[in-house]
Amino acid sequence: MKAAVIVFPGSNCDRDVAVSLKDAMGCDADMVWHGDAEIPKTDLIVLPGGFSYGDYLRCGAMAAQSPIMKDVVTKANSGVPVLGICNGFQLLTEAGLLPGAMLRNANLKYLCKDVHLRVERNDTIFSRHYTQGDVIKIPIAHHDGNFFADAKTLAQLEDRNLIAFRYCDSGGKITDEANPNGSANNIAGIYNENGTILGLMPHPERLADIQLGGVDGKTMFSSLVETLH
């Protein structure tokens, strides 16, 4: 399996996710500069976390106009899986590959902590090694992770079962108290219609090694490798 990690000026989780991918795949990921026109042939595109272009204007807005994004959109539309983590999720919404938008956290604070997530589906390439309803612990680190979509879009996401993960308490209950940033319906991550694009605010690559205190994130990478190898 081959994976490509897109590197923007201001990305800061690109190497972390490359380490997680290497650990799961057994080979190096291609690091692709945002100014390139084309991504080498790949089975997976990763848009990493960070602060692309300093989050100027809006998170992900500048990066969505980067030269490489044309090829990301073309490949995504032709079915190449795309994983957007944190800034990568913001970027996917700005590029129109996923619906909705991210607002400033409801409490206005930058949040950096472990949160519990409920796995809403385990029938996708990203989630097959999880069990549906699993409660996993993954860190968040963002200022603008308050997922917003209009009522119609939210209803579509719910009706079509496109919610990937929701913020929950340690027992798996979806409550307001367990919602760290004010996201609509406690949404932490969503899929596109075909389940080939996943955007999520939490950072699976930050809990993908026992030395980091947990491996709940590693399961996502092993799921991908098993499907895409």
Added chain:
Amino acid sequence: MKALVKVTLKNGVLDPQGKAIHQALGSLGFDGIDQVRQGKLIEIDLNENDEAKAHAQVEKMCEKLLANMVIENYSIELEAS
């Protein structure tokens, strides 16, 4: 010409920063405020003197980059520079 682009959050979109400003104004003794919404003002100096052309150009900029139409509205004012 100079274009002044105002980007504001749509009605119904939560504005936590506006809320915080509202609270701060309240604690400074400014009563009688129903709501505060905050947005962005972007000034663009254009080397285009035809108003219609300038407007069309800035509209494209708004749609493509300056505003996120999922959550924001924009308005354009043009003035001679």
